[in-house]
Amino acid sequence: MSVAVRFVNVSRRFGAVRAVDAVTLDIAVGEFFAMLGPSGSGKTTCLRLIAGFEQPNEGHIEIFGETVEGVPPYKRNVNTVFQDYALFPHMTVGENVAYGLMIRGIGRAERETKAKNALAMVKLGGYEGRRPAQLSGGQRQRVALSRALVNGPKVLLLDEPLGALDLKLREQMQEELKALQKELGITFVFVTHDQGEALSMADRVAIFNDGKIVQVGSPPDIYERPQSRFVADFVGSSNVLSPAFATAHGGTAKWTSLRPEKIEVHAPGSPVPGPSAHADGEIKMISYQGAVTRFSVETGDTRLTAEMPAGAADFPEGDNVRLIWPKSAMVTMEDGA
Structure with missing residues (x-):
């Protein structure tokens, strides 16, 4: 398989705490990959290691074959969608989506066109002039997703992006995210503690516990053939x-x-x-x-x-x-x- 993200014996310590403990993992190009585990299991730290917000104490990380230890986040071809959306309240929806393009020096006309197309992709065409405060939680999440996608990342990182939504909207967004990922063909790495989300959306799931991956497999493999009592429970x-x-x-x-x-x-x-x-x-x-x-x-x-x-x-x-x-x-x- 072609590898989008590779971890080789990666560890990340915070003082005496080993948040990630000798993790080895390959995520395929175009795969919807979920990292699932309880709070403090290491899944979010792994996501931050891919994004460049954290650096490993040991081990090796590659993104599309390129070594990324020491490479800052803005030089990696990845983008992150956070649970709290992290939208600028003083900017319009269109300006929020186009912000990354502006930082990269892309001209106003081009970035406005790209922002409009990215918003249409997440069913928010015509919302460019609104403020984040005028949107529902689900709409703000779509704006955050659009802002991440407008830069054309090779890997999209999603850090519990549906956690703040109510059940009905969360289920709707699960379907939309999966359909969008299939349409775009981008590698999605999705962190969640919700096993229903992971099983319903992911091509493969890695189960984390105590900083280690305890099992990796397709949703049916994980559910039907748990390798440990922890996974079964x-x-x-x-x-x-x-x-x-x-x-x-x-x-x-x-x-x-x-x-x-x-x-x-x-x-x-x-x-x-x-x-x-x-x-x-x-x-x-x-x-x-x-x-x-x-x-x-x-x-x-x-x-x-x-x-x-x-x-x-x-x-x-x-x-x-x-x-x-x-x-x-x-x-x-x-x-x-």
């Missing part, structure tokens, strides 16, 4: 089965992930298909979540969570039930910690 929700429980139910003697939606809830004594496993237990809690209902079931010394389409299983709390799942849904993990 952080990306969606999972039943983490002990080696003893897994072995007793037809699995391997390793820590195992079993997603709740793979488990069906049936009446006691229901027949179990040949390639399936089962466990009998008592419903301790029911959580209605709109499209699905979650059942927390105590089976011996293990509590399992099952997820069924709403209305598909009509059992009250306290009922005894039989849980049935395909043995193939039990995914062994390299690390049960």
Whole structure:
């Protein structure tokens, strides 16, 4: 694959804290790549290392084959979209978008044309004369995106850009960002702590924890085949089965992930298909979540969570039930910690 961004054993320390710890990573040209992890996991520091806002203490970084250690942000062919938009309130929308072009010495007529085209790209044609205060949060985010794209960067960095938006608008912007990235073919590097955002938009996802990348893969790979308990718990929700429980139910003697939606809830004594496993237990809690209902079931010394389409299983709390799942849904993990 052609590489847009390459990290080779990159570390960044702040005093005694190792914010990024020996990260090695390749991001492909034209890829929508997500960095996902909890606060303090190192993902934002990696983004800042690409942007040039931070420099590595050890290791090597390349952008399109060029070494960038020591290269200032304005000399890198990347642009960043921030969560807080960082728009100039005293400037019009058009002036905000054209600001970077002005700094580069591009003439007024050309930068106004480019700004107008960039705003049309994000569905804000005709908004050039407005002030940021006259826009909604979603519109301000589009202006920030337009300002980053007008310079024609090879890599666009997005630092939790949808975090300040409400749920409905966030979902709409997710679709628009993905469509825009496909249309432009620019490499997008997207930082988020929201696993739904990462899974819905990215071609590949890197999961960060304690300054390290603990798994990289496509969204289905990450979700269906977590390699560690951390990934299983952080990306969606999972039943983490002990080696003893897994072995007793037809699995391997390793820590195992079993997603709740793979488990069906049936009446006691229901027949179990040949390639399936089962466990009998008592419903301790029911959580209605709109499209699905979650059942927390105590089976011996293990509590399992099952997820069924709403209305598909009509059992009250306290009922005894039989849980049935395909043995193939039990995914062994390299690390049960």
